[in-house]
Amino acid sequence: MDAVGQAFGLILDTNVLLTILGSAVFGILVGAIPGLTATMATALLVPVTFFMPPVPALAAIVTATAMAIFAGDIPSTLLRMPGTPASAAYTDEAFAMTRKGQAELALGVNVVFSAVGGLFGTVVLMFAAPVLADLALGFSSFEYFWLACLGLTCGVFIASLTPLTAMVSLMLGLMVSTVGFDTISGFPRFTFGVTDLMSGVSFIPAMIGLFAVSEVLRGMADPESQASLPQQRIGNVFRGLGTVTRRYWPNALRGNAIGTIVGALPGAGADIAAWVAYAMSKKFSKEPEKFGTGHVEGIVDATSANNAALGAAWIPALVFGIPGDSITAIVIGVLYMKGMNPGPTVFIQNPQLIYAVFMAFIVANILMVPLGLAAIRGSTYILRVPRRVLLPIILLFCMVGSFAITSSVYGIVIMLAAGVVGWIMEENGIPVAPAILGLVLGEMLEQTFMTSMIKSEGNLAAFFDRPLSTALGVLTIAVWLFAGVSALMRLIRSRREVTA
Amino acid sequence: MxxxxxxxxxxxxxxxxxxxxxxxxxxxxxxxxxxxxxxxxxxxxxxxxxxxxxxxxxxxxxxxxxxxxVADWARSPRAAGAIALTLGAIVAYILVSDTLGFVITATLMLAGMMLYLRVSVVTTAIAAVATALVVEYAFGSLMRIPLPRGLLVVFA
Known part of the structure; x- marks a missing residue:
């Protein structure tokens, strides 16, 4: 328990608390501006955290993302424009409430249940992560190989509507991860004589390009997509909240549970959690006919779920080094930069840092209520900042951020290339998130695969020798088979519908 | 496309x-x-x-x-131009930032993009100069990122 005391000391430092406050404001701004996601908030924060000690760096990311996911609900409710994709599941419902004159209630539900959901996810993270870490100490390269496969598979098949395009994206990401010195033999691969490429494609500029620059390009092409506020004044958001809580507390609990489970699954994050929770809410509701007409029930479920998912996504990230969503994919990069290599041993070597991360989550979610209220009051101003001014500034931040990581224009070149590729991919319906997952997990996948192959002298049966690796392997292959069959069925159905 | x-x-x-x-x-x-x-x-x-x-x-x-x-943006010369301008701005920054320095390059880049997006001249001037200076101070001075000084080296 000494580590807990140390963690308290680390988090209650004035500088850390100021960092948390600053990143909270930053997260709210980014989340409230439609088109800028929580992932982008993280991407833009990383270059700044680069120069901080580990605790404020991680606390900044934790706070900014928690705030961004909540703040995404503000434009979603008031403008029918989800601030982040995590709000998309219940945007129509929340906006329908606004049209009925219930914007206050919708926003009040969002801020309170987001905070509760976030705390729930954090509690699960605090208890599950050390237990899983104990288990993971006995893992060999075979188990890690299957876990990485499972993580990538979930990223492809759960997180996307069209698994094939997600697989294309993932394979491109994995391919790019092989650029640079090979981890086993040290041979420089695909560098084409460029010295900068020898250490690999720098991950953070690539990610800034894929997520942020592609978004800027899309925004530049259509800078006018800004709606006007239908409701100008926001009253007391706590009115009626008591009734909602008394009536729908089981929904909040269910939303929390769903969010935690989906978040903890590798590859699926807050966006998916909100969709699943909303769908479940409708399915089990006593009055499903009211859904879509401005009914608060589904919002309780979904807004609880997306914030719960945020904390739970850190479970696989910290314990196995496998990201639970695209935000933790970036976090893993940060952990490596700070010398806190994710994996079970981080709980033994740096427990005070891990506990400090947990506490940052708690502080962030408590801070969410007062800051959220302020943001709701100020939302009429935030939402008036014109995108035409904002887009060039965001681009400049992307460039400075990429430059900061490599201290040379090489970072900007990577960012530009990734931005163009990401933009072309999204134009063609290929999601970019799996590519990031591939880029992050590529090295681990290759290392565990090669180590396992060399250990077993090429005998593939060795991948199923140990009980745990067998279980993980069978599970992974079952998901592959299921996905393959269902894709085939869909194709056949599409042909049959046309002939019929 | x-x-x-x-x-x-x-x-x-x-x-x-x-x-x-x-x-x-x-x-x-x-x-x-x-x-x-x-x-x-x-x-x-x-x-x-x-x-x-x-x-x-x-x-x-x-x-x-x-x-x-053909995507919507490709049918509108203005939108296609905006994308070309954005990519061009990044390439230009890569090429000239070392010579001109961060503050000048960033101001020009921001101003060019904002004017193209029809932001008023006054707003453009204030936003571009202020952003460039704030970034230079926050990243260059506080976080010690070696942003190129270029022509402004005399003030260093």
């Missing part, structure tokens, strides 16, 4: 073949059956497989998607 899945599939297969031919020259570790070429080849194999599947889908799915669909 949206192309049919089959076209993407063909490109992926091309990429996979290129990876196979490049990895052929990779050295082997003496005494090891597997070298640095194995993993890229496995991934290239998967890329080729997804390429084949993309071709099947592009050809088989009903209703069939056209070979090339």
């Amino acid at each position: 949206r192309v049919n899945e089959a076209v993407i599939g063909a490109l992926l297969i091309g990429l996979a073949l290129a990876v196979f031919s490049i990895t052929a020259s990779f050295p082997r570790i003496p005494g090891q059956p597997y070298g640095p070429d194995l993993f890229p080849r496995v991934i290239a194999g998967m890329l080729a497989l997804s390429g084949v599947l993309m071709i099947i889908r592009g050809v088989a799915i009903r209703p069939r998607h056209p070979l090339v669909t």
Whole structure:
């Protein structure tokens, strides 16, 4: 328990608390501006955290993302424009409430249940992560190989509507991860004589390009997509909240549970959690006919779920080094930069840092209520900042951020290339998130695969020798088979519908 | 610009073949059956497989998607220009920031993009100069990122 005391000391430092406050404001701004996601908030924060000690760096990311996911609900409710994709599941419902004159209630539900959901996810993270870490100490390269496969598979098949395009994206990401010195033999691969490429494609500029620059390009092409506020004044958001809580507390609990489970699954994050929770809410509701007409029930479920998912996504990230969503994919990069290599041993070597991360989550979610209220009051101003001014500034931040990581224009070149590729991919319906997952997990996948192959002298049966690796392997292959069959069925159905 | 899945599939297969031919020259570790070429080849194999599947889908799915669909932005010269300008601005920054320095390059870049997006001249001037100076101070001075000073080296 000494580590807990140390963690308290680390988090209650004035500088850390100021960092948390600053990143909270930053997260709210980014989340409230439609088109800028929580992932982008993280991407833009990383270059700044680069120069901080580990605790404020991680606390900044934790706070900014928690705030961004909540703040995404503000434009979603008031403008029918989800601030982040995590709000998309219940945007129509929340906006329908606004049209009925219930914007206050919708926003009040969002801020309170987001905070509760976030705390729930954090509690699960605090208890599950050390237990899983104990288990993971006995893992060999075979188990890690299957876990990485499972993580990538979930990223492809759960997180996307069209698994094939997600697989294309993932394979491109994995391919790019092989650029640079090979981890086993040290041979420089695909560098084409460029010295900068020898250490690999720098991950953070690539990610800034894929997520942020592609978004800027899309925004530049259509800078006018800004709606006007239908409701100008926001009253007391706590009115009626008591009734909602008394009536729908089981929904909040269910939303929390769903969010935690989906978040903890590798590859699926807050966006998916909100969709699943909303769908479940409708399915089990006593009055499903009211859904879509401005009914608060589904919002309780979904807004609880997306914030719960945020904390739970850190479970696989910290314990196995496998990201639970695209935000933790970036976090893993940060952990490596700070010398806190994710994996079970981080709980033994740096427990005070891990506990400090947990506490940052708690502080962030408590801070969410007062800051959220302020943001709701100020939302009429935030939402008036014109995108035409904002887009060039965001681009400049992307460039400075990429430059900061490599201290040379090489970072900007990577960012530009990734931005163009990401933009072309999204134009063609290929999601970019799996590519990031591939880029992050590529090295681990290759290392565990090669180590396992060399250990077993090429005998593939060795991948199923140990009980745990067998279980993980069978599970992974079952998901592959299921996905393959269902894709085939869909194709056949599409042909049959046309002939019929 | 949206192309049919089959076209993407063909490109992926091309990429996979290129990876196979490049990895052929990779050295082997003496005494090891597997070298640095194995993993890229496995991934290239998967890329080729997804390429084949993309071709099947592009050809088989009903209703069939056209070979090339022109996106909204490509039909509007203004939108296409905005994208070209953005990419051009990044390239220009890469080329001249070292000579001109961060503050001048960033101000010009921001001003050019904002004026193109029809932000008023006054707002542009204030926003561009203020942003460039704030970034220079926050990143350059506080976080000690070596942003190029260029022509402003006399003030350093």
